[in-house]
Amino acid sequence: MTVRHTADELVDAYLKYLGEAAEPLPEERRTELLAEVRTHVAEERAAGVVTPEEVRAMLARLGDPDEIVAAATDGLVMVKRQPRFRSRDVATLLLLSFGGFLYLLGWVAGVALLWTSDRWTREEKLLGTLVLPFGFLPVALLGTLSTAACRADLNGEILGCGGYTYPGWFQVPIMIALAAVQLVALFVLVKNARPRRSAGLRG
Incomplete structure (x- = not known):
């Protein structure tokens, strides 16, 4: 059986995954990164990204959370993940x-x-x-x-x-x-x- 998720559920799951992946980052950089992604998602949705299919495509364009975090670690001193x-x-x-x-x-x-x-x-x-x-x-x-x-x-x-x-x-x-x-x-x-x-x- 195929499980369908609402647009809000897809965004929440993506941001939760991103937050967990970003835990090793210094707190200031982690907060900044999450704020940037949330802002981008909000702007895209305000511009007309509404349906679950459109949200999936938008999140795919944003990229895998692990890859986003990897790019954000360049030049930073990592902290040990609790x-x-x-x-x-x-x-x-x-x-x-x-x-x-x-x-x-x-x-x-x-x-x-x-x-x-x-x-x-x-x-x-x-x-x-x-x-x-x-x-x-x-x-x-x-x-x-x-x-x-x-x-x-x-x-x-x-x-x-x-x-x-x-x-x-x-x-x-x-x-x-x-x-x-x-x-x-x-x-x-x-x-x-x-x-x-x-x-x-x-x-």
């Missing part, structure tokens, strides 16, 4: 998920690393902090709770009940739901981790 994940980012994700088992302090440390990182936006940091505080700890605690247990005498009369008064069949679905929520949040953070996505931070 890896997608650093050791502190791996520690952040592990502490957010399992740090609650370390007397809760590990999770707090994970939240601190999350909010001082440049890999995630503010919305993603809120997701990682609030979607399931203390990570998988609530799931484990729920698993340790007992359902209602009653004792009866030989005549079948109830002598007393102890534990929590919710049905046993209700416990497992809740545990699965909580674990799924935490896994989804973790997936979003792993998928979206990129350098310099958080404004004002250069972690």
Whole structure:
């Protein structure tokens, strides 16, 4: 099946690719290059490049983003491209998920690393902090709770009940739901981790 993209989607994909390819450039040159390309694209579209086919042709004339970046590096001192994940980012994700088992302090440390990182936006940091505080700890605690247990005498009369008064069949679905929520949040953070996505931070 052929997937058709709108003109806006084609431009966004091109600019995203160009931005990623330009990461090794010095920040000033990278910003300048992206601004030049965006301006050129905007001028072309304002001049009548509207349909997806016309946009594809226009982007083809602009050239491959890797080739544009290669031409822009002439005479420049390149900077080392930051890896997608650093050791502190791996520690952040592990502490957010399992740090609650370390007397809760590990999770707090994970939240601190999350909010001082440049890999995630503010919305993603809120997701990682609030979607399931203390990570998988609530799931484990729920698993340790007992359902209602009653004792009866030989005549079948109830002598007393102890534990929590919710049905046993209700416990497992809740545990699965909580674990799924935490896994989804973790997936979003792993998928979206990129350098310099958080404004004002250069972690």
